[in-house]
Amino acid sequence: MSKKSSATMPDARGHFGPYGGRFVPETLMQPLCELETEFYRAQKDPAFKREFEYYLKEFCGRPTPLYFAERLTKELGGAKIYLKREDLLHTGAHKINNAIGQILLARRMGKTRIIAETGAGQHGVATATVAAMFGLKCVVYMGAVDCERQALNVYRMKMLGAEVVSVKAGQQTLKEAINEAMRDWVTNIRTTHYILGTVYGAHPYPVMVRNFQRVIGDEARRQILKQEKRLPNLLIACVGGGSNAMGLFYPFLKDKSVRMVGVEAGGRGIKPNQHAARFHGGSLGVLQGTRSYILQDKNGQIQLTHSVSAGLDYAAVGPEHAWLHDRKRVEYTYIKDDAALEAFMKLARLEGIIPALESAHAIAEVMKRAPKMSRNKLIIVNLSGRGDKDVTQVADKVGLQMPK
Ligand SMILES: *Cc1c(COP(=O)(O)O)cnc(C)c1O
Numbered sequence: 001m002s003k004k005s006s007a008t009m010p011d012a013r014g015h016f017g018p019y020g021g022r023f024v025p026e027t028l029m030q031p032l033c034e035l036e037t038e039f040y041r042a043q044k045d046p047a048f049k050r051e052f053e054y055y056l057k058e059f060c061g062r063p064t065p066l067y068f069a070e071r072l073t074k075e076l077g078g079a080k081i082y083l084k085r086e087d088l089l090h091t092g093a094h095k096i097n098n099a100i101g102q103i104l105l106a107r108r109m110g111k112t113r114i115i116a117e118t119g120a121g122q123h124g125v126a127t128a129t130v131a132a133m134f135g136l137k138c139v140v141y142m143g144a145v146d147c148e149r150q151a152l153n154v155y156r157m158k159m160l161g162a163e164v165v166s167v168k169a170g171q172q173t174l175k176e177a178i179n180e181a182m183r184d185w186v187t188n189i190r191t192t193h194y195i196l197g198t199v200y201g202a203h204p205y206p207v208m209v210r211n212f213q214r215v216i217g218d219e220a221r222r223q224i225l226k227q228e229k230r231l232p233n234l235l236i237a238c239v240g241g242g243s244n245a246m247g248l249f250y251p252f253l254k255d256k257s258v259r260m261v262g263v264e265a266g267g268r269g270i271k272p273n274q275h276a277a278r279f280h281g282g283s284l285g286v287l288q289g290t291r292s293y294i295l296q297d298k299n300g301q302i303q304l305t306h307s308v309s310a311g312l313d314y315a316a317v318g319p320e321h322a323w324l325h326d327r328k329r330v331e332y333t334y335i336k337d338d339a340a341l342e343a344f345m346k347l348a349r350l351e352g353i354i355p356a357l358e359s360a361h362a363i364a365e366v367m368k369r370a371p372k373m374s375r376n377k378l379i380i381v382n383l384s385g386r387g388d389k390d391v392t393q394v395a396d397k398v399g400l401q402m403p404k
Contacts, residue, residue, distance in 0.1 A: 009323065014203020017326065019319035022202040023286050028182070031189045036204040038109050043211065048104065055100045056215060059133065060090045062097075064216075066223035066380070071350045072366075079233070079373035081366055083353070083383045084220050084248065093356065093385030094216060094244045095126040099195055101212030103130040106193035113137045113192040117181040119146055119174035119240075120310035120358075121153025122385060123197030128162035138162040141180040143173035146310055152389055171304060174314050178288050198241025199318035202289030206318055213247025220380055221251050228378060234369065235260045237382035238361040239332065240276075240311045242318035244384035249330060259331070261369075262321060263361045265307030266334035272297075273304040277334035278317040279325055285316075292319045308337040308397070309357035309390070335364040341397055343367055344387065356385035357394070 009016045022032060042048040056062040064085045073081045086094040106114060114131045115138070118124030124140040131138035140157055144166045147154050157164050170176045178201075185194045199206045199213075224232055235252060237245035239262040252258045267275035275281070278293040285294035287302065295303040295315040307313040324330040335343075340357060343364035348354045355363060362381050370379060387394070 009320065010203065010207050014207065016206070016320045016323035019290070019292050019322040020203060020206060021291055022289065023291065024202045024289050025186065027186050027189070028202070031185070032202055032204070034109065035105070038105055039204050039208050042105055042108060048108070051104055052101055055104075056097065060096050060100065061088060062215065063219045063223075064088050066220055066227065068227075069351050072347065073370070075350055076367060076370040078370040078375060079377035079379045080375065081370055082224065082232070082378065082380045084216060084380055085383055086216060086244065087353070087355065087359070087383045087386035091122070091126050091129050092388060093122045093126070094213060094247060095123045095197055096129065097215055097247070098197065098209050098212040098243060099123070099126040099130045102193065102195040102208070103134055103136070106136070106195070107134065109193065111136075111191060111193040113139070113188065114195055115139045115141070115181050115184050115192055116195045116197060117141050117174065117177040118153075118197065119143070119177070119313065120389065121146065121150040121157070122311060122389070124162070124164070125153050125156050125160070127195050127197075128157040128160035131162065132160045139165060139184065141165050141167055141177040141184070143171070143177050144168045145172040146174065146177070149310060149393075150389060175288070175302065182288070198243040199246045199320060200241040200288070200290060200316065206290065206320055209243050210246045210250055210320065213243050214250045216244065216247035216382065217249060217251035220248060224378065224380060230378070231255055231258055232378040232380045233257070233259060233373070234377070234379045236263065236362050236365050236369070236379060238263045238312060238358045238384060239317060239321060240314055240358060242321045244382050246318065246320060248380070248382045253329065260329070261365060262330050262332045263365045264317075264332060264334045265309060265312035265361060266336035267306040267308070268337060270334070274306050275334065276305040276307045276313050276315070278315070279332040280334055282317070287316045290319050292316050292322045293325070308340060309361065311356065311358040312361065333365065335361040339364040341394060344390070344394055345398060353383070354387035354391065355383055356387050357390045359384045360387075
């Protein structure tokens, strides 16, 4: 096993220990190499850094606050809880950090057309937004079932000028949307950049998206040192593909005193097809360009997944998380649908913040852990997005009535 610390991963070919890599058809090797070269070149270019930071600040609204959740802390009666407010970013979630970074790269490469996949629609909206802002053509692939579940985001993308393609194959959700986006990319390589939305897929996507999202952890680190004069004891984030979690965790990986917990979707419980907790029932496999933990049956067929939150509902997890899991640097747990719904309502009522259902999984984990920690301990939880997209679904589930 390599002695390299997690903080310097991946290696030159995109491996995080035994995970990651580049498992794609021949025709995608050349554009991935081109992207990798441009990405590393941009990382060293002060002009790129300035431009990236300019748009994060002036267009997206960074830095986001690190907010002390006083009433939640008091209610739980243990550790002091801080919320990293990614929900306050333009378009309502952390996804825009990565979308800005990638569209700037696409422009440097002279691309004129942008494609993306989306599950809940948050990444599609972020991509449609930056494409509109820079005047590039944009096509977003979305499973037909997701289009129906997340109609609000479909309308938003269309208003922003994007074409939304409803994908009717298979389970008609995120996995099929990614397949369609990859098919489009193969056909239109010369003009098109594919903005992938999480720390997943073939190299260099996992490392690239992590680097565009690490601004979350870099800010949180500065903010907590300023506000509390010390590092936090615990970081908590939900894990779909894993980008908001990697973004928060990465700048703290070398701080041995900081514990980290990634929260997957436990759905209706850890039974086949009822959850999306890849570290609780998944096994080593290759899916959509990378090697990682995957929910599959004994013949290697990808299993159906379920979560109340579309953004966590995917059969595989980013390869860097798999590596951090095996090295026990990050602990991975899961929260079930009903506990996430309860946390959603709790944060709304106690703090006046309606979280995304994805983020509510992280809040539910805080509700379990904070009471068991002493009052001088500090927790930072990543509030990855706001819950507007989820209000009708939650209202229905918890039985809210219209006034008569
Ligand atoms: C997409 C999304 C997630 C899950 O994606 P990650 O890559 O794991 O961060 C979590 N929260 C929100 C609000 C999202 O939109």
